[in-house]
Amino acid sequence: MHRTDCVNINDLFAEENRMIDVYWYDDIKGTYSVEIEVLANDRAGLLRDIIKQLDNSKARLMGVNTRTTKTNIAIINIMVELENIDELNKLVNQLRNVESVYEVNRKRG
Secondary structure, three states, X not given: OOOOOOOOHHHHHOOOOOOOOOOOOOOOOOOEEEEXXXXXXXXXXXXXXXXXXXXXXXXXXXXXXXXXXXXXXXXXXXXXXXXXXXXXXXXXXXXXXXXXXXXXXXXXX
16 A cells, blocks of 8 residues: 555556555544654744644644754654644644744655
């Protein structure tokens, strides 16, 4: 099984009988872990403001790793547990609205 944005998906289209439609059973409740990378201009209170957005969401905070570059860019990696993609999209949008944040991306393993 591959995500639609997987780099290998184009190779599979070329082979007959390799593609089948898959549907998820939505009644099963569970969580999945997602790592999000936040890039921002560093400032006092930045991490507090990001954590506040996490607190306002349905995400369960599992871990945070922060560092600041010599050019004063904060790189914040956040591991969260979420129930669905809608929660992820909502959280990403909330994080993008934090003052001095200029980029938020889901990290793919």
